[in-house]
Amino acid sequence: MEYFIQQLVNGITLGSIYGLIAIGYTMVYGIIGMINFAHGDIFMIGAFVALISFIIFGLTGVALPIILLLVLLIAMLFTACYGWTVEKLAYKPLRGSFRLAPLISALGMSIVLQNYVQVAQGARVKPMQPLISGGLEFFKNSEFIVTVSYLQIFIVILTIILMGIFTYLITKTDLGRAQRACEQDRTMTALLGINVDRTISITFIIGSSLASVAGMMFVLYYGVIDFYIGFLAGIKAFTAAVLGGIGSLPGAMLGGLLIGLIETFWAGYVSLEYKDVAAFSVLIVVLIFFPTGFLGKPDIEKV
Amino acid sequence: MEKKDIIQSFKDSLFTGLIALALFGPIVGLRTSSKGEGLFITPQWGVVFLLVGLCILGRFLINLNSARKTEITFFSKFTSKFSAITEDKAKHFAITAILFAVVFPFLPFTDRYFMDVAIMILTYIMLGWGLNIVVGLAGLLDLGYVAFYAVGAYSYALIATTFGWSFWICLPLAGVFAAFFGILLGFPVLRLRGDYLAIVTLGFGEIIRIILINWYEVTNGPDGITGIPRPSFFGLPFKRSPDEGETSFHLFFNLEYSTMHRIIFLYYLILVLALITNYFTLKIRKLPVGRAWEALREDEIACKSLGVNPTNTKLTAFAIGAMFGGFAGSFFATRQAFISPESFTFIESAIIVAIVVLGGMGSQTGVVLASIFLIGITEMFRDLEQYRMIAFGGAMVLIMVFKPKGILANRKPTILMHGDKK
Numbered sequence: 059m060e061y062f063i064q065q066l067v068n069g070i071t072l073g074s075i076y077g078l079i080a081i082g083y084t085m086v087y088g089i090i091g092m093i094n095f096a097h098g099d100i101f102m103i104g105a106f107v108a109l110i111s112f113i114i115f116g117l118t119g120v121a122l123p124i125i126l127l128l129v130l131l132i133a134m135l136f137t138a139c140y141g142w143t144v145e146k147l148a149y150k151p152l153r154g155s156f157r158l159a160p161l162i163s164a165l166g167m168s169i170v171l172q173n174y175v176q177v178a179q180g181a182r183v184k185p186m187q188p189l190i191s192g193g194l195e196f197f198k199n200s201e202f203i204v205t206v207s208y209l210q211i212f213i214v215i216l217t218i219i220l221m222g223i224f225t226y227l228i229t230k231t232d233l234g235r236a237q238r239a240c241e242q243d244r245t246m247t248a249l250l251g252i253n254v255d256r257t258i259s260i261t262f263i264i265g266s267s268l269a270s271v272a273g274m275m276f277v278l279y280y281g282v283i284d285f286y287i288g289f290l291a292g293i294k295a296f297t298a299a300v301l302g303g304i305g306s307l308p309g310a311m312l313g314g315l316l317i318g319l320i321e322t323f324w325a326g327y328v329s330l331e332y333k334d335v336a337a338f339s340v341l342i343v344v345l346i347f348f349p350t351g352f353l354g355k356p357d358i359e360k361v
Numbered sequence: 362m363e364k365k366d367i368i369q370s371f372k373d374s375l376f377t378g379l380i381a382l383a384l385f386g387p388i389v390g391l392r393t394s395s396k397g398e399g400l401f402i403t404p405q406w407g408v409v410f411l412l413v414g415l416c417i418l419g420r421f422l423i424n425l426n427s428a429r430k431t432e433i434t435f436f437s438k439f440t441s442k443f444s445a446i447t448e449d450k451a452k453h454f455a456i457t458a459i460l461f462a463v464v465f466p467f468l469p470f471t472d473r474y475f476m477d478v479a480i481m482i483l484t485y486i487m488l489g490w491g492l493n494i495v496v497g498l499a500g501l502l503d504l505g506y507v508a509f510y511a512v513g514a515y516s517y518a519l520i521a522t523t524f525g526w527s528f529w530i531c532l533p534l535a536g537v538f539a540a541f542f543g544i545l546l547g548f549p550v551l552r553l554r555g556d557y558l559a560i561v562t563l564g565f566g567e568i569i570r571i572i573l574i575n576w577y578e579v580t581n582g583p584d585g586i587t588g589i590p591r592p593s594f595f596g597l598p599f600k601r602s603p604d605e606g607e608t609s610f611h612l613f614f615n616l617e618y619s620t621m622h623r624i625i626f627l628y629y630l631i632l633v634l635a636l637i638t639n640y641f642t643l644k645i646r647k648l649p650v651g652r653a654w655e656a657l658r659e660d661e662i663a664c665k666s667l668g669v670n671p672t673n674t675k676l677t678a679f680a681i682g683a684m685f686g687g688f689a690g691s692f693f694a695t696r697q698a699f700i701s702p703e704s705f706t707f708i709e710s711a712i713i714v715a716i717v718v719l720g721g722m723g724s725q726t727g728v729v730l731a732s733i734f735l736i737g738i739t740e741m742f743r744d745l746e747q748y749r750m751i752a753f754g755g756a757m758v759l760i761m762v763f764k765p766k767g768i769l770a771n772r773k774p775t776i777l778m779h780g781d782k783k
Contacts, residue, residue, distance in 0.1 A: 093556045103388065110391045113400050139383040151762045158502050159765040161556055162718050165504075165711060166757025173750040178389045184400060289707070293567070296560060331575040338564035345557055346549045 060202040061326070069322035070315060071210045071279065074217035077314025078272035079295035081224070081307060082141075082265030088241045088305035089261050090153070095164035096144055097269060098292015099171035104137040104270025105283045106175060109184055112277065122189065126212075133274050134267040140171075141266025142259055150255070168288075175285040183284040186277060213275045220271060221311060224264070228307060237261060241305070290334060294321070297341040303351030312352060370424030374417045381416035385409045454726065462632055466625045476624045480631055480696065482736045484689055487635035489716040489728035491685030494642055496714065497723035498651065499678035500658030501551070502559040505566025506713050508546075509539040509683040511573065511705035513690025518586040518700055519579070528592035532691050539687025540680040542569075547679035551672050566710055573702040585701025591623065592630065592695050627696050634692060638685050639725055645681075654678050655723075708750075715753070719760050 079101050086094040111132045115125045148163045193207030228234035236257045239247040248254045276291070277283055298317040302309025317337060324336035344351065390409040393400045465471060465479060488510065495503045516538040520531045550561045573580045580586070645651040653674045657664050661671055694700050716735060720727025735753065742749045 093560065107387050109400075110387050110393060110402065113393065113402055114391075136383055136387055139380060143380060143384060148758045148762065152765065155761075155765045157556070158559075158718075159761050161502065161559060162714070163758050163761040165714070166754040166761065169708070169711060169754030170751055170758065171754075173747070173754065175388060177747045177751065179393055182395065184393055185395065186400065293560070293564065297564075300557070300560075332571065335568050335571050338568050341564050342550065342561055345553055345561055349553065349557070 060197045060200050060204050063196075064202070064204045065322050065326045066319070067204070067206050067210060069319035071213050071318070072322055073315035073318025074213055075272045075275050075279070075314075076291070076295050076298045076317050077311040078217060078220065078268045078275075079291060080298040080302070080310035080314045082269045083296050083299040084302070084304055084307060084310040085237075085261050085265050087299070089237065089258060090149070090160075092149065092160040093164065093296065094149075094262075094265075095161060095292070096148075096167040096171055097265065098288035098290075098295065099168050099175075100137060100141050100144070100266045100288070101269040101273045101276075101291055101295075102283070102285065102288030103140050103171065103175065104133050104266070104273030105277050105287065106179060106184075106273075106285075107136045107270065108133040108274035108277050109186060109283060112186060112189065116189075125189075129274060130216075130271060133270040137270030137273070138263040138266045141262040141269075144171075145259060145262040150258075168292075172285055172288065179285065181285065183282050185282050188281055189278060209278055213279065216271070216275070220268065224268070225307075227264075233257075233260060293341075294337045297337055297344070299351075300341065301344050301351055303353040306351070306353040309351055309353035370421060373424055374421040377420040378413050378417040381413045382409070385412045458729065459636070466628055473621065473624065476621070476628055478736070478740050480624070480628050481740075482732050483628070483631040483635050484693060485713065485716060485732040485736055486729055487631065487638050487689045487692075488686060488713045489720065489732055490635065490638040490642060490725065491682050491689065492713050492717050493720075493723065493725065493728055494645075494654075494685070495678050495682035496717045498642070498646065498658065499654040499675055500722075501675060501678065502556070502714070503562045503679075503682070504559045504707075504710050504714060505546075505562035505564070505569075506682070506686055507705045507707070507710040508562075508566040508569040509543060509686035510690040510693070510709070511569055511702075512542045512683075513539045513687030514694040514700050514705070515573065515580060515586070515690075516687070517691030517694045518589045521590050521695075522586060522588060525590070528590070528691075528695055532688060535691035536684040536687040539690065540684035543680040543683025544676060547676045548672075551675040551679065563707065563710070566705075566707060570702050570705055570707075573705070580702075583702060585699060585703075586694075587699050589694050589698045589700070591698060592626070627692075631692055631696075634688055638688075641681075641685075642725065650674065650677055712753075715757050719757070721766060 079097065082097045082100070083094060086092065086097070108129050111129045112125070115128060120128075144167055148167045149160050152160045152163055188209075190207070190209040190212060193205050193210070196204040196206070228237065236247070236252045237260070239250070239252060240254055240257050244254055247257075272291075276287065294317055295314065298313035299310050300313070301316055302311070302313030317340065320340055321333055321337055325333040328336070386409060389412065390404060390406055392403045392405055394403060395401070462483075466476060488506070492503065492506050495501050495506070513535040517531045517535040520526060520534055521528070546562070546565050550558060550565075553561060574583050576582070646655070653664070653669050656667075656669065657671055657674055664674075665671060693704070697704075712735065716728055716731045719735070720729075720731035735756075739749045739753065742752065
């Protein structure tokens with residue numbers, strides 16, 4: 059039982075990270091109907107920016123909460139630039155092209171970003187000393203002590219705060235309204251005087267910023283990154299988006315949590331080597347049995 | 362050009378520079394490297410300023426003569442002229458290319474290195490033609506094609522090392538296994554729409570690779586399988602000193618022993634396999650099933666209403682494509698004599714897809730040109746190993762942006778009503 063609770067805690071932490079990446083996929087899919095294959099690599103770049111700023115601020119000796127806040131903002135800012143540029147260069151010229159063109163362009167972009175970081179930062183894994191250590195211990199009298207580290211608490215709370223801001227942004231502001239309008243009908247939205255291109259750009263910026271936060275959490279949580287982390291994390295986050303119903307924002311978060319839990323429990327109870335297989339198998343099973351996910355709208359093809 | 366425009370484009374370039382600074386600043390400018398414990402940062406501002414400068418200059422030049430449009434028209438004019446020429450002379454081109462391929466090993470400048478590159482290009486051409494059935498004809502984007510290549514290679518390696526059967530028995534078996542895996546995957550997932558299918562096939566490719574890495578008992582894990590038997594020339598092995606009771610190739614034909622014999626044999630083997638793939642594709646396009654593939658690619662709903670079963674039709678395309686992937690895989694295994702999961706990563710799938718897409722989906726000649734172009738270029742830049750994948754990905758993006766239908770956009774239907782010439 060204690061082991062189960064421990065896995066649950068770990069799964070929720072991992073799920074928060076996946077959920078934040080999944081929002082980027084689901085938002086972009088909702089608004090322009092393409093799978094942004096390079097999103098996983100945007101997450102990887104966010105992780106690198108966070109790592110670099112952690113090292114720089116680590117030298118200055120500022121208090122930890124300020125460092126965390128600064129790194130968060132810096133990572134969001136710089137990664138958002140990447141998201142924006144990728145959209146401008148690789149996807150915008152392809153709007154209205156045939157269906158597979160943006161996907162292939164995104165694939166190319168993903169290869170470019172991965173190898174660019176490999177060239178610029180080296181191929182070796184980058185280890186980082188843990189910044190937030192310690193935690194709360196439960197069930198001290200039993201055989202297995204459940205530990206909830208402060209880092210895990212930080213990750214989950216930060217995710218909840220970001221989700222709150224994000225939900226407010228989408229449901230209550232003009233920007234969110236414009237975005238939802240674009241999702242429903244881009245032509246009509248343009249006719250009503252909303253700058254569709256700008257709205258799409260902002261979508262990419264928001265998605266990339268959230269991915270960069272996930273990247274920062276990844277650095278803190280695992281303590282090691284390399285240029286390749288974006289691939290697996292991206293696929294899993296995409297699975298999460300599909301599981302929750304692609305295009306649905308609460309769905310992305312729910313899917314992220316589910317994928318995080320499935321992966322942790324699989325690694326804890328079944329087999330550690332095959333934990334990535336679990337994620338992919340879930341993806342295949344979900345797509346076959348619930349192609350619209352849990353909270354998605356059915357997709358009707360029109361002639 | 363007016364003064365206002367120049368100022369405007371100047372501002373625009375400066376903005377580009379600012380963005381470039383934000384992009385390259387942290388990632389290129391602050392290189393992390395680990396020394397002992399912890400990470401250190403080595404600043405590289407020179408490179409950053411160079412890159413930012415290039416971005417500003419490039420943007421300014423583009424703005425100045427608004428080159429964007431002329432560039433696009435130049436590019437598409439060039440390629441459409443090119444595809445028109447190749448279309449007109451398709452037959453001549455094909456015959457010349459095949460003749461050249463046949464005499465290639467005996468040309469005076471051909472050495473061992475050229476042969477190796479040629480074999481590699483032919484392997485990719487064969488894979489491209491195999492995938493072209495799935496992507497080009499049936500319009501199903503398969504990002505996990507390397508899985509079938511891996512299944513072919515591993516089933517050949519395992520059968521050949523366990524039972525010691527000859528290449529000519531193992532080759533069809535490997536193809537059958539790969540086709541079986543194609544059906545196994547295709548059956549549940551082919552109902553999915555285009556981009557979902559792409560991701561699922563990608564996931565399948567990764568599953569196969571993870572299984573290959575972790576299933577030690579059968580695949581020997583990351584160490585791979587060694588000592589895969591080399592093919593023999595219809596029973597005559599390529600050995601300097603054959604075993605007792607055996608005649609080797611050079612003794613049988615009274616030739617001086619040379620390692621090139623085997624290379625040349627492998628070259629012809631892959632050439633024949635590739636041409637079989639091509640011939641098969643060209644023929645099957647004219648059969649009802651081939652027509653159904655192309656019709657499905659164009660309009661699935663129309664096909665359904667005309668009584669074509671989409672799942673079965675797609676499944677045949679998937680299985681046949683997988684079979685050719687399996688053949689290519691077993692050729693790869695016998696050529697290398699060693700295989701490991703490292704050879705079957707996602708990037709291989711991406712390269713094959715890129716070859717098909719850049720060649721112009723559905724065009725057989727396009728696959729050849731794209732293979733020669735991509736593999737040849739990466740071979741030329743061998744010394745710049747690190748940069749070649751950036752160039753590769755960049756080429757994918759650029760071609761999609763400027764010419765989304767590929768270099769040879771040959772998607773005209775194979776049959777026209779009343780023999781119309783469009």
